[in-house]
């Protein structure tokens with residue numbers, strides 16, 4: 001079962017994975033209320049309006065936009081809700097947008113440079129083991145990275161008998177070029193992400209981008225989560241997340 005970004009982030013957050021926070025809205029007026037609430041909770045001045053459809057590449061298709069004030073939140077949400085969003089991953093006629101996620105701006109300026117990484121957790125069918133795939137080339141289409149610069153994609157396989165080990169999480173943080181606080185935050189992020197994957201009986205997590213913010217926080221900015229249908233009986237709350245308007 002595929003989830004929307006906002007639902008995937010709810011699951012991640014419940015396992016202690018830091019996510020770009022947000023509230024979902026069905027109308028432009030609800031989006032304004034969501035933005036006000038988010039500013040109270042996080043202090044964010046700007047808001048990112050993100051179309052919730054079961055397809056990636058939304059940014060390219062005009063489904064992810066930055067709003068710098070509440071008038072823009074209303075205007076942009078009004079444009080996105082109800083549109084047929086066309087991305088490289090939708091059918092040619094697009095997918096109708098019913099909801100937007102009003103999210104905090106996590107690309108704020110600060111002491112260190114911002115970077116975007118790619119990270120996914122999935123089953124290696126060849127070995128029957130879970131693996132973490134990651135890359136320094138975040139925010140881009142991973143198929144393109146795999147084609148043009150395959151040496152920039154790393155994998156770490158997890159022994160199911162012992163789970164993800166500390167040295168593996170540290171290796172990932174190291175290969176991503178991190179040090180200091182960002183390194184420590186990435187180690188925590190990877191451990192929580194793997195916990196979430198196993199605990200939710202997921203079959204795929206794809207976090208693209210994972211952001212290293214300018215204050216060295218590590219944040220899941222996007223979340224593509226697929227749950228194992230055969231395990232949903234164990235998660236009544238997740239089963240309710242099914243969106244019957246999506247096929």
Ligand code: ADP
Pocket residue numbers: 048050055056057058059060064066104105106107139140208209221222223
């Ligand atoms: P998709 O993968 O469907 O295009 P994402 O959630 O990954 O959707 O967003 C697309 C891009 O929008 C991201 O790669 C990121 O660079 C950019 N983006 C997301 N949030 C912000 C933000 N707060 N400020 C600036 N850019 C953002």
Ligand code: MG
Pocket residue numbers: 056057208209222
């Ligand atoms: Mg993305």
